[in-house]
Amino acid sequence: MNDHTVDPSRCAAYGCPCLGTTTNSTGGSDKWFCGYHAGTDAISWARISNELNRLSFIVLAMEKINTYRSRYEWTKVYREIQNELRLNQRGDLLLVEGESVSAWYSRLDAELEKVCKGNKPQPELPLQTVPTAEADHFKRVQLAVPEHA
Numbered sequence: 001m002n003d004h005t006v007d008p009s010r011c012a013a014y015g016c017p018c019l020g021t022t023t024n025s026t027g028g029s030d031k032w033f034c035g036y037h038a039g040t041d042a043i044s045w046a047r048i049s050n051e052l053n054r055l056s057f058i059v060l061a062m063e064k065i066n067t068y069r070s071r072y073e074w075t076k077v078y079r080e081i082q083n084e085l086r087l088n089q090r091g092d093l094l095l096v097e098g099e100s101v102s103a104w105y106s107r108l109d110a111e112l113e114k115v116c117k118g119n120k121p122q123p124e125l126p127l128q129t130v131p132t133a134e135a136d137h138f139k140r141v142q143l144a145v146p147e148h149a
């Protein structure tokens with residue numbers, strides 16, 4: 001993105017799509033970073049931003065979970081997130097039956113964490129097929145809508 005304007009709510013690392021949620025300054029600086037950039041060397045910022053942009057659908061999903069999980073739009077938003085994850089071939093990241101929204105959120109977070117902390121580029125994982133979710137995913141989505149957390 002060339003039009004990266006300074007948005008105080010965003011992570012200060014260039015090109016990062018995440019919200020700034022933490023500051024690692026000991027005073028003097030008011031820069032905020034996301035949890036993936038915080039505490040990392042500036043030399044790896046570009047790589048981390050690249051990974052986060054590559055997986056921006058996960059970043060977005062997490063923002064939506066944060067924003068909408070206790071709102072009335074949640075059912076609709078939840079379906080959007082599940083569809084988005086499927087479109088990106090990440091059936092492994094769908095909310096599974098019996099899983100709480102918080103646990104799901106942590107799993108998405110862990111996925112980004114894993115990719116960002118890696119020192120070498122992660123090889124693409126072989127695509128995993130999700131047999132049951134594929135066949136009747138529409139029905140499954142409707143059954144699996146979690147209550148407000």
Ligand SMILES: [Zn+2]
Pocket residue numbers: 011012013016017018033034035036037038
């Ligand atoms: Zn960041």
